[in-house]
Amino acid sequence: MNAFAIALDSIWRHRLRSVLTALGVVIGVFAVVTLTSLGASVRSYVQGQFAHVGATIVTVSPANPGSGANKHPRFAGAPGGAPSTLTVADAQALAAAPHAHIQRVSAVADIPLTLGTSPAASSGVAVSGVQGPFFKIEQIPFLHGRFDGSGVVLGYGAAHTLFPHVANAMGRSVYVGTHAFRVVGILKKGSGIAALQSNREVFLPIGTGLKLAGLSTVAEIVVQANSTQNVNAAATAVTQVMTARHPSKNFSITKESQLLSTVTSTVSTITTFLAGLAAISLLVGGIGIMNIMLVTVTERFREIGIRKAMGARDGDILVQFVAESVLLALLGGAVGVGLSAIASSIVAHLAGFPGGLTVSAVVLALVFSILVGGVFGVLPAMRAARLMPVDALRTE
Amino acid sequence: MSQARTAAESSAPVISVSTLTKIYGQGEVKVTALDGVSVEIPRGQMVALMGPSGSGKSTLMQVLGLLDRPTSGSYRLNGQDLSRVSSRTMAELRGRRIAFVFQGIHLLPRLSALHNVELPMVYARVPAAERRQRATDALNRVGVGALVHRMPNQLSGGQAQRVAIARAVAPGPDLLLADEPTGALDRASGREVLGVFQSLNQSMGLTIVMVTHDPVVGRHAERIIEMEDGRFLRDYAVDDGERIWAHQEVSA
Numbered sequence: 001m002n003a004f005a006i007a008l009d010s011i012w013r014h015r016l017r018s019v020l021t022a023l024g025v026v027i028g029v030f031a032v033v034t035l036t037s038l039g040a041s042v043r044s045y046v047q048g049q050f051a052h053v054g055a056t057i058v059t060v061s062p063a064n065p066g067s068g069a070n071k072h073p074r075f076a077g078a079p080g081g082a083p084s085t086l087t088v089a090d091a092q093a094l095a096a097a098p099h100a101h102i103q104r105v106s107a108v109a110d111i112p113l114t115l116g117t118s119p120a121a122s123s124g125v126a127v128s129g130v131q132g133p134f135f136k137i138e139q140i141p142f143l144h145g146r147f148d149g150s151g152v153v154l155g156y157g158a159a160h161t162l163f164p165h166v167a168n169a170m171g172r173s174v175y176v177g178t179h180a181f182r183v184v185g186i187l188k189k190g191s192g193i194a195a196l197q198s199n200r201e202v203f204l205p206i207g208t209g210l211k212l213a214g215l216s217t218v219a220e221i222v223v224q225a226n227s228t229q230n231v232n233a234a235a236t237a238v239t240q241v242m243t244a245r246h247p248s249k250n251f252s253i254t255k256e257s258q259l260l261s262t263v264t265s266t267v268s269t270i271t272t273f274l275a276g277l278a279a280i281s282l283l284v285g286g287i288g289i290m291n292i293m294l295v296t297v298t299e300r301f302r303e304i305g306i307r308k309a310m311g312a313r314d315g316d317i318l319v320q321f322v323a324e325s326v327l328l329a330l331l332g333g334a335v336g337v338g339l340s341a342i343a344s345s346i347v348a349h350l351a352g353f354p355g356g357l358t359v360s361a362v363v364l365a366l367v368f369s370i371l372v373g374g375v376f377g378v379l380p381a382m383r384a385a386r387l388m389p390v391d392a393l394r395t396e
Numbered sequence: 397m398s399q400a401r402t403a404a405e406s407s408a409p410v411i412s413v414s415t416l417t418k419i420y421g422q423g424e425v426k427v428t429a430l431d432g433v434s435v436e437i438p439r440g441q442m443v444a445l446m447g448p449s450g451s452g453k454s455t456l457m458q459v460l461g462l463l464d465r466p467t468s469g470s471y472r473l474n475g476q477d478l479s480r481v482s483s484r485t486m487a488e489l490r491g492r493r494i495a496f497v498f499q500g501i502h503l504l505p506r507l508s509a510l511h512n513v514e515l516p517m518v519y520a521r522v523p524a525a526e527r528r529q530r531a532t533d534a535l536n537r538v539g540v541g542a543l544v545h546r547m548p549n550q551l552s553g554g555q556a557q558r559v560a561i562a563r564a565v566a567p568g569p570d571l572l573l574a575d576e577p578t579g580a581l582d583r584a585s586g587r588e589v590l591g592v593f594q595s596l597n598q599s600m601g602l603t604i605v606m607v608t609h610d611p612v613v614g615r616h617a618e619r620i621i622e623m624e625d626g627r628f629l630r631d632y633a634v635d636d637g638e639r640i641w642a643h644q645e646v647s648a
Contacts, residue, residue, distance in 0.1 A: 009506060306502045309463055310563070311491030311519040313484055389490070390464040393502070 003316075007324035010296070011331070021292040022332030024285025025372060029336025029365045030343070031278030036361040037344045039271025043264050045353040055228045055257055056103075057137060058235045060094075060221040060242060062086055063252035084217040085250050088206060091131065091221045093245060099237040103226040106134035109218040111209040113177040115202055117162055125158045127176055127202050129209030129218070135187070137224040140198050144170050145185035149205045152176070153185035157199040176204060177212055231255055279368075285332065286372035293325050293380035304384050305392030314385040321384050325377025326370055333369030337362050408475035410571050410603045411437040411460060416469035418455050418626075429455040430466065431626035439570075440601040442593070444608055444617035452626040453607045454575055460605065461496045461573045462486045474570060491516035495564030499576040501556050503548040503563075509535065510544040513563045520567060534566035535559065538592050554585025561592055565602065572596070574606040578613060590616050 011018045062084035091107035109129040114122040132147055147153050152174055154162065163169040173180045181204070190199055210216065225234035235253055242251055297304070304317060341357050348355025418430040429452050437443055445453050458464040459471070462478070465486075471478045473493065478486070490496075495516070503512045513531040522530070535541045538558040540551075548556055557577060564572055574593065578586030594616055596602045608614055622630040 013506075302502075303504060306504055307515070307519075308487065309461070309490060309496055309498075309502070310516040311487060311489075311567075313487040313519070315484075316519055388464055390458045393463070393498075393500075 003320045003323040004327060006320055007327045010324055011328060014296075017292065018328060018331075021289055022285075022328050022335070024288040025282060025329050025332030025369050026285075026336040026339065028278060028282030028285045029333045029369055030340045031281055032275050032368075033337055033357060033361045033365045034340040034343050034347075035274045035278055036271055037340065037356070037358045038347060039267060039275075040358045040361070041344070041348055041353055041355060043267045043271075046263055046267065047260065055260075056225045056231055056234075057256040058223045058225060058231060058238055059254045059256065060086065060090070060223065060238060060251050061219070061254065062217075063250060084219060085246065086218050086221055087216060088131075088210070088218060090242065090245055091218070094221065094223060094238060094241050095133075097237065097241045099234070099241075101225050101230040101234040102223055102237055103234075104133035104137050104224040105221065106131040106137055107206050107218040107221050108134065109206055109209055109213075109215065111176070111204060111213050111215075113213055115162075115174060115176055117172075117174060119175045119178050119180075121175070123162055125161055125200065125202055127204055127209065129204050129206035131206055133224070134203070134222065137222050138198060140190055141188045143186045143188045144168060145183075147185050147203065147205075151182035151184035153187060153203040154183055155187050155199045155201045155203075156189035158202050159183075159186050161200070162202075174202065176202075176209075179212060231257060282368060282372055286329070286376040289325050289328055289373060290376035290379060293321060293377055294383070296324070297321060297380045297384040300384075301387065301392045304387055305389050305394075308387065308389035308392060317387075318378075318381045318385040321381030322374060322377040325380070326373035329369040329373025329376075330366065333366050336369075337365060408472070409436040409438045410441075410474060411435070411605075412472040412475075413460070414470050416456070416459060416471065417467045418452075418459060418464070419467045428626050430459065430469075432469070433626070433628060435621065435628070435631065437571075437603060437605065439603055440597070441619055442597040442604045442606070442617050443619045443621060444606055444614040445621050445623065446608060446611075446614055447623035447629070449609075451623040453623050455626075456623070457496075457573050457575045457605070457607055460571075461494055462490050463496065488520075491569075492520050492567050493570045495567070495569040495572050497557070497560055497564050497572065497574040497577045499579040501553070501560050501580065503551075503556055503560055505548050507548075508544065509540065509546050509548070509551065509559045509562075512548070512559060513566050516563065516567050522567075530566045530568075531562070534562035537565070537596075538562045539588075552585065553581045554588050557581060557585070557589050558592060561589070561596075565596060565600075570603065572602055572604045574604065576607050576609065578608070578610070586610075586613070 086107070088107050091105050094102060095105040107130070111127040111129050113127055115125045115127050116123045130147075132149070135142070135147060135153075142153075143156065145153070154169060154174075159169050162174060163172060166172065169183050169186060172183050174183060175181075187198065204212075206218065210218070223234065223238055225231045232255075235255055239253055242253075243249060307317060307320075337357070344357060345355040412435075414434040416430050416433045417428065420427045420429055431452075433452075433456060445456065447453050455464070459466045469479075473489065478489070503509075504515065507515070510528070510531055513534055514527045517527040517530065532541070532544065535544055538561050540555055540558045540562065543551060543555060543559070546555075548559075551559060557580075561577075572593075577593070578589055581589060590613060593604055593606065597604050606613070606617065614620055617634075619633045620630070621628055
């Protein structure tokens with residue numbers, strides 16, 4: 001016959017009302033826990049991806065002299081801001097530079113030509129010009145063949161787009177503009193966001209590509225440091241070589257690790273913002289609880305009167321009703337956590353990254369729902385506790 | 397449960413009130429329900445409080461039962477002045493030293509007879525085993541020991557009122573207040589319930605104040621107080637029930 005037994009009894013007696021009342025908290029907790037857990041999943045997934053691919057990569061990209069622009073063109077979208085002055089010769093100079101920390105170098109160019117399986121057809125597949133080390137730097141293994149400078153290499157997805165009914169497209173022809181090339185290599189299907197782009201691309205030897213397109217500059221130069229510890233040293237070395245060749249400093253150097261911290265902090269900010277918005281619905285849920293508890297108190301004046309006549313102190317009545325609203329909120333919170341476990345595992349499954357709830361989000365949400373139940377339960381409970389027994393008994 | 401009393405306390409009347417007033421509302425709609433009532437009730441007395449409705453009987457009972465506060469006047473229980481006690485102290489006296497039996501019975505519908513009887517002792521923090529024992533004893537004493545596990549809706553009116561009496565006496569109060577305890581019962585059940593009050597008064601020496609309209613009920617008492625318009629009209633001791641009955645007929 002303690003306060004929680006009374007509370008459970010009362011909640012069970014008004015099942016439908018309890019469910020509807022707790023719904024606000026269910027939705028609030030569900031939203032907060034799901035969003036923060038998904039945010040954490042995305043963040044750790046991104047970190048994992050970068051850890052095994054990008055941590056050693058330094059990218060040289062064009063920039064307006066002195067603008068300090070630090071945009072990464074492959075993520076910043078179209079080659080917009082600065083006209084490129086980077087050339088294949090720059091890449092060769094970097095590769096030839098006597099710096100132990102620079103392990104591999106490849107220039108990368110976007111080739112603005114159509115690609116198809118006949119001279120007239122266009123498949124919409126993008127063409128890039130690269131150098132041999134590119135695939136080692138980006139850590140994309142070959143399924144068939146290799147990049148030997150005599151033909152094109154297809155990304156796994158691009159191979160299926162171009163030759164949907166062919167098991168192995170090796171040796172087939174594709175047309176870049178009007179020029180035919182033999183397929184000399186097919187890449188393995190990469191997993192993760194870093195491989196999304198290479199999956200859909202077709203790679204030409206950069207010299208051939210630039211000649212066909214009538215270009216002389218490249219979009220960027222990717223450089224691989226010989227270890228994660230030496231990325232900064234490698235970046236310094238790259239800067240020295242490039243500054244010697246471009247005294248106007250019309251280039252910028254980006255470490256992928258910088259990009260990683262930018263991406264993760266952006267994900268964190270968005271998560272926090274969304275969770276904050278979701279928390280507002282918890283507040284609304286709390287107000288719903290307060291509303292129903294006021295109704296409950298009014299309905300139970302007689303019970304309150306009897307209990308007070310039997311010696312219940314104000315505190316006993318207060319505890320009884322706060323216990324009820326806390327329990328209601330806590331049950332709502334538990335259901336919300338359960339739903340969000342289901343939802344985030346479904347979303348994670350669909351999006352292809354590891355799901356699961358963040359322990360801290362669950363604990364926080366449950367603590368928060370207890371608080372909501374407590375805070376919004378106090379006012380109605382005080383109303384009950386302060387009743388004079390005679391006034392409570394008079395209403396029948 | 398009942399605290400150890402000093403010699404002075406036990407010699408004092410259970411109730412001693414003087415110039416008690418209770419005014420409801422304010423200004424134009426002010427109603428004086430109690431208009432300067434003074435009375436002493438010694439230990440062990442059984443008092444019938446009579447009078448027409450609206451005469452202030454129930455208001456007096458509510459004030460004596462600490463269910464309501466008087467507007468002015470002093471109230472001593474066993475010599476202890478209760479005029480300025482906190483609502484917490486009032487709550488702690490309620491149900492423990494002053495017990496109440498209502499016309500409307502007022503059992504909690506979700507609790508069994510036994511749990512209803514235990515309720516005041518739950519709030520008094522009596523240990524569970526002692527609580528159970530005293531509740532069972534009290535139910536046996538009022539003759540419903542066989543119904544301990546019944547829910548209130550499985551009890552007849554007379555049985556329910558006897559459970560309510562057990563609930564009132566189980567903590568061992570100094571004073572039992574009953575506001576028309578037979579008002580909602582048929583004649584036979586009413587007579588049984590009155591018998592219970594009488595035996596509690598005689599065998600345990602329990603002080604009882606009972607409101608009633610019914611002169612037949614009134615003749616079970618040893619003292620009758622008649623009220624009208626918030627004042628005492630008559631206050632007299634009797635030792636022969638038949639005489640009161642006759643007296644009542646004369647004054648009616």
